[in-house]
Amino acid sequence: MKKILIVDDSKFWRLVLENIFKSRGYEVIVTEDATKAIEIALKEYPDVIISDYNMPGISGLQLCLYLRSIPAFSNAGIAVLTGSDDVINQFWAEHSGANKFISKLLTKDELERVLLEFVNGDFRANKNEKSMVVNNIYDVLEQKMRKEILNREVLSLIQFARDEYFVIKELKEFLKNFSSFDSIAFLLISPVAGRVYNFGFNLQREFLKNYLVRILEKPTEPANWNYVGEFGAEIFVKEEITHFILKYGENEVGIIAASNVSDRRNLSKVIYDANESVSLLFNTLNTFTEFKVASTVDGLTGLFNKKELLRFLEETHNLSKYNKKPYYVAMFDLDNFKKINDTYGHLVGDEVLKILGKILKEAVGDKGIAGRYGGEEFTLILTKIEKDEVVDFIEEILQKVRTAEFPHGKCTVSCGVVSSENYQSPTEVLKAADELLYIAKKSGKDRATYMFLPTDKEIKKIMDVIPTEHQAQT
Known part of the structure; x- marks a missing residue:
């Protein structure tokens, strides 16, 4: 009863x-x-x-x-x-x-x-x-007051949502008030982007990501992943991990995971009491990231859009002038793309653009950024590459495109590459790369033209990777 x-x-x-x-x-x-x-x-x-x-x-x-x-x-x-x-x-x-x-x-x-x-x-x-020790109404009032203070403190971080790293770092410092821990990691996840912030785990970044994702009840597979922090070489979790899944409504928006927590009960109570606010904070960060991605990323290829390319180019140019270190711009154009669309349809054309975008994104890695300039034109802005590496790098991309499998068969690209060192404005650099691309197109396609001449050694490397039928044209 x-x-x-x-x-x-x-x-x-x-x-x-x-x-x-x-x-x-x-x-x-x-x-x-x-x-x-x-x-x-x-x-x-x-x-x-x-x-x-x-x-x-x-x-x-x-x-x-x-x-x-x-x-x-x-x-x-x-x-x-x-x-x-x-x-x-x-x-x-x-x-x-x-x-x-x-x-x-x-x-x-x-x-x-x-x-x-x-x-x-x-x-x-x-x-x-x-989990709450309550003996009388005064205990209830005190705990309500504590809960309100915790939530107010967490919600105060929403105003800094534009700087996600700052918010996560502040949240880490906030949690340290209630328990010490050896390491802590934060996973924020949405269909658009997953982010892993690592503070102290000596784990490979892919392993830490997979470990955190497996904790989720209904894992989402984001289009992109970003990693922040120092990662190690370990692929096994050796510490005792305490984790908390954060949900906003029915959606899992993130995870907080800490190792060797000294006062697990107190930390759990704090996150329980502030759960609604922490979940709202994570959801806000996810939403802000989604808006940011929508405004900077090309929806078809997942590369940066023209607006973000130009912003990054201007920022890079100013920094280059200050540091007196050149950067390189490469403009790519798919050869005979109109014929692909006319023959096979725009759906196949879109798949071709996606595959080329993936090749460029994987190739550029941490050397710079890749973007879709418009239509079938793509741009690389290379900030972390030496002059004597540029030719090899570009020729490898051309070769990857030649050997890639596209829905309709084979594809090639033409390219123009320029160094920023002799130009006063970012617009001049971009214009020069576009002009070199035009030369590559007019001189036979499936090739790159450079503002600087490669050395004999570099020419030999280029000839080694170009198929025989293209060498005479080169």
């Missing part, structure tokens, strides 16, 4: 309600004071609480809020009885935590039917849930 707690300052209503439930064999506890009701609830753990709305001191709504803040009563049934003079704000009623509001103006038979139907619902207090 369920245990029922009745709270009402009216002796008449206490007797009426007590008689309804006791006559059916329920265990009933009665009190006239809401403050006393909280103390009773913390000792007896009733499965159902029936409370009057309007009482001296603490109201029925406040009683609901207090009890719902205690995990043991998260699944208990709470009904609030209202009289003729009670004016209830609908918003606060919906957010009070009460399961049902019942009018005292109902007929005796109808009131009895509604109350018994409610009590027979699937309500139970969880007596095993004692």
Whole structure:
């Protein structure tokens, strides 16, 4: 039988309600004071609480809020009885935590039917849930205050969502207030981008990513992954890991994982109390990343779009002038792309663009960025490459395109490559690369033209990778 707690300052209503439930064999506890009701609830753990709305001191709504803040009563049934003079704000009623509001103006038979139907619902207090040590109403008030402070502190980080690394670093420092740990990692995940922030785990980045993803109940496969932090060489987890899955609504938005946590109970309690705010923070960071990607990335190829290319080019040019170190721009154009579209259709043409985009993205790696300039034109901005490496690098890309499998067969590209060292503006660099691309097109396609002449040694390397039928043209 369920245990029922009745709270009402009216002796008449206490007797009426007590008689309804006791006559059916329920265990009933009665009190006239809401403050006393909280103390009773913390000792007896009733499965159902029936409370009057309007009482001296603490109201029925406040009683609901207090009890719902205690995990043991998260699944208990709470009904609030209202009289003729009670004016209830609908918003606060919906957010009070009460399961049902019942009018005292109902007929005796109808009131009895509604109350018994409610009590027979699937309500139970969880007596095993004692992660919060609560002895009286003052403990409840203190813990509500602590929870509000924690949530306010976490939510204050949302204003810095533009700088995700700063937010994650601040969150790490915030958690260190409640427990020490050897290492901590944060996974943020959405269909657009997954990000792994590592602080201290001596693990390979792919292994750490896969380890965290396996923790998720319904893993999402993002289009791109980014890794921040120092990663090691280990492929085995040797530490004791404590992890927390963060959900926003039904969606898993991230994970916090820490090793060798000194006070696991305290850290768990903090993340539990601030869970809603931390999840909102992670969801906001994911949303901001999605908007950022949408505004900077070409939807078809996943490469940077023209707007982001030009922004990066200008930034790179200014830095190049300051450091007195040149960068290189390579413009690519798919040969005979119009014929591919006309012959095989635009769907095949789109697949061709995707495959070329993937080749360029994999090739550029950390040497710079790859972008789609427009149509079938692509651009590489190379910032971490030496002059004597450029020719080999570009020729390898041309060869990869020649040997790649495309939906309709084979493809080639033409390319123009220029160094920034003799130009005053980024626009001049881009224009020069485009002009060299035009020369490559007019001189036979499937080749690259360079602003600088390669050495004899480099020419030999080029000839070694170019098929025999193309060498005469070269």
